[in-house]
Amino acid sequence: MGCLCNEKELTDEQKYKQLKEFIDENKNKKGYLIPVLHTAQAIFGYLPPEVQNFVAKEMNTPVSVVTGVVTFYSYFKIFPAGRHTVTVCLGTACYVRGAKKILEELEKKMGIKIGETTEDRRFSMGVQRCLGACGLAPVIMIDKDVYGRMSAKKLDKILEQYK
């Protein structure tokens, strides 16, 4: 179940309709909350409180139970994912060459922390232990592109390429 949200942008109304159809179809199956949440995330891209409320109502379950399940599993996202993922390498070589500084600069520029997404959903940010490009340290990766010998100065120019 990949992310269906980008195929053709549906209206919220259509999305809720799709979700309701799925719930109605499977309502009587035992323990079906998690498959429903998978489907909801596939439709909406993430699981904001409104969607959780909707699921709870349709499945006749307390919202607390739904939220409890959503927050237990790391696969379920309460925040939407960005269009691009910026990964900062924090391996040894990058670390000593100032990867932390770059991370701080990114946090400042985007106004988000590790694991979060910018409000315009342009970027999500994460870290990795080693991207295996130590000779180029410090390294960041945006989607699948690797940028070596990074500095805070170079960030703007690189980020600009990702809309």
Next chain:
Amino acid sequence: MYNLRAHVLLCYGGACISSNAGSVKEAMEKAIAKAGLQNEVDVVTTGCMGTCELGPIMVIYPEGVFYQKVKSEDAEEIVQEHLLKGRVVKRLFYKKPKTEEMIEMFNDIDFFKLQKKIALRNCGIINPLEIEEYIAADGYMALGKVLTEMTPQQVIEEMKKSGLRGRGGAGFPTGLKWQFTAASPGKQKYVCCNADEGDPGAFMDRSILEGDPHSVMEAMMICGYAIGADQGYIYVRAEYPLAVERLSIAIEQAKKNELLGKNILGTDFNFDIEIRMGAGAFVCGEETALMRSIEGKRGEPRPKPPYPAQKGLFECPTVLNNVETFANIPYIILNGADDFASVGTEKSRGTKVFALAGDINNTGLIEVPIGMPLGTIIYDIGGGIPNNKKLKAVQIGGPSGGCIPTDHLNVKVDYESLQELGAIMGSGGLIVMDEDTCMVDLARYFMEFIQEESCGNCTPCRQGTRIMLNILERICQGKGKMEDLDILEELSEQIKQTSLCGLGQTAPNPIIATLRYFRDEYIEHIRDKKCRAGVCAELVYSPCSNECPASVNVPGYLAYTKEGNFKKALEIHLKNNPFPAVCGRVCPHQCEAKCRRNDLDSAVSIRSVKRFMADSIDDYLKCFPEKQNSNGIKVAVIGSGPSGLSNAYFLTMLGYEVTVFESEAKAGGMLTYAIPSYRLPKNIVEKEIQALSRYGVKIKTNSKIGKDITINELKKQGFKAFYIAIGTGDSIMPAIEGIDGNNRVISGLDFLYKINNNEKISVGQEVVVIGGGNTAIDAARTAKRMGAGVTIVYRRTREEMPAEIEEIKEAENEGIKIQLLQNIKSVKSNSNNKLAVEFLNMRLSEFDKSGRRRPVEIEASLFTREVDLLILAIGQKPSLGHLFDKEAIKLNRDGTIFCHSHKGETMSEDIFAGGDVVTGPSTVVEAIGQAQRAAEAIDKYLTDGRKEYPWNIMDEIEVKFDPEEEPVDYERAKNIIIPVGERDSFTEVEKTWDKVTACKEADRCLRCEFKKEEE
């Protein structure tokens, strides 16, 4: 129906798909159609074949030719050459690691040859998307047999008889689990399949689901029949979309063919299977958590009992087995329990699938009989460790498992043997780690993983792992305390005892195992602030300096050399190591192996730059560090090899009055009397020793301690401390007949001593050198220079030779023959004044404590050869003679001096030791490093010690450096080696670079020491 004459099997496992197997498939089909072969050749996409590193992989039948790393551009050639003309495409063959030998046939590759496939029997052979292919491979036959010929109890008995144990990790007997569930009262029962494979580095279950989904489904139905269940659930992690997709297709196809649903195969057996996706919670691999997750709840484990066999899913009796366990079952039913039980060991029957990952040549998926030695898996199937690195440990069982060090390579991989070593079979992740792995960091990594995955339900796991992680992080940052180790051990035990579920109970395992086998590394992190692998950022100045036993500031002298400031470069070097010209010639330069420039092109040629730097300055005196205020305290150093002289030098630097006592006529030890002058010219040694004399080190030659003067007499003369560095001057001789008193038999060391001492010795025509170390090579190349034909005989293989690779290569270049896997048996004198030496052929057997395979004699392989001179260079030991009273210090079993600290402290408080006499034969730079540490210990013994020692301070490098600039892009400069034809004497084989070459090479340094300080 066409008559197909060839099948092209293309691996469509996850790894091959991500290396573009899809485009290869398209290109192959296009090329086949273009050649008009579409009715004769079929392209079959299969599940994982196992060699993931080599993907995309293709096997062409009927021949069974194996092609690796196939690209879409290769399709045309494969079709035109192989399929049309019948000529194989050699360039796509598999190449054996190290030897580069090309192998054509699938079945001839060691990786496949040594495997035994039961669970993976269909993976890589059938197309998992076609139920017909599964049926054609005897699929659903076992189900048919069970439903029509066996009672449920007979099925359970068969399972019990087979000895199959759960492959998820704990190894509980499957037949018993089924029996308990069958016996539990209750109308509704369930069969669950655990496919929540979450261990880092494990992908066995994914490959089975992707490559052979029907076999798992068939087994679940057999289980359902045996225990009386009509519903099955497969719990797959959400991160495996391909597995989910292929399973869904398989379920659809089974339903269509009435193999799932009501009245299966015309019997009254009903069964249905549903897929449930996990959602990224590692703890859901635990059985009670998994069942809660299927129920749609938070995946928190609950206490047991009741066990799932009594109260499982939806409170009903449930069997939960792992994917691999299920995949074995149709085979057992069809071939019989006895057949299955004939594989493996007494207590662990059958095979086990492992995912080989990490620092190993052949990464991928393998299935081997349980009980195969670990070394066989790593070296024969896995092809060994890449990049000439050394194996350090193998992590088995993921975060719940433990690591096994190299001295246990003979361990039989089965449930019980692994447990004895503190590891577990686990689900089958097998991560190989080379010397560049830091074991403390490894423990930290696993603890971080577990900490994040702890569900938080019970306190020991939630809080305990947090505290352990904090401690490990502190140790990795160099802020650990010795007490931390006790706390870690205590916490480990508590968490193990008191956690609710398997996750918490096994969470401390990586810490327990690393503390058990690699405690030294923890201590180094805490006490010396050193991470020997160079991983822990806060403890590493630069990878090269970190690796150097004498901690020389490598980026420092490279930077100044680049600038042309050779004096400053030498100053930096001399502070830590007074032998730059010697080390510039004979150092094995392990620093270069760690050079980060290896990632870009190749390492900086550090040793050759050093050599130029040292040779460019004749008088070191102005470059030595200033001596600290003299304290007048007298110290005696016994032995004037590199360790003794260095220790004297470091103590002189600190203000001591040091005298070095040397029994020979000249100072220098091995530098003077062992290493031949074609490698290390004597004037170079003299230059550096003279510099030390002028700095203030007193050297008394021809003074043998214990004979000319005793330690007690020295004490009376006012010497307050003693550093013993007499090396290993005695040769170890083999216990064979005919060598004692034979004047045509000589030890390697004696031979080299005589040559270096200008004594006459005749080598004759045929010389044989026994041994594989540097002394053997030195002796062989020396004998060659004296006009003899020389053969080196070594009892193991080239890979195990302890000599430096470059030296072995040069020996061969000079025409020296190397006979491997042979050993000497006896020596007899011949009538024509020659020796008749008997040899035996050897073969390698199991692994010994050193992690190398032990050589054993091949029976009836005796042969004789005539030899003029036999040189034995099989080992060395210290020659302590009458140095001191026997009670004064303790010796190790091999005759080396026992030190109770890494700083050379012996059992006598005023006697210290270092160099080869402590370590056994080692390198010059190692001896210098020990001299540093012993100097610190001696200083602390004689005075209150001091805050800092000059050699531990890394001076700031005042050479401009811009980290954002691209590094210079030229390749590593080559060493200047005199061609073999022009080497006829003992003149040096290698030449020193010119200034331009040296400065340019030094500029290749990436300056890894350069840190961006957070301002």
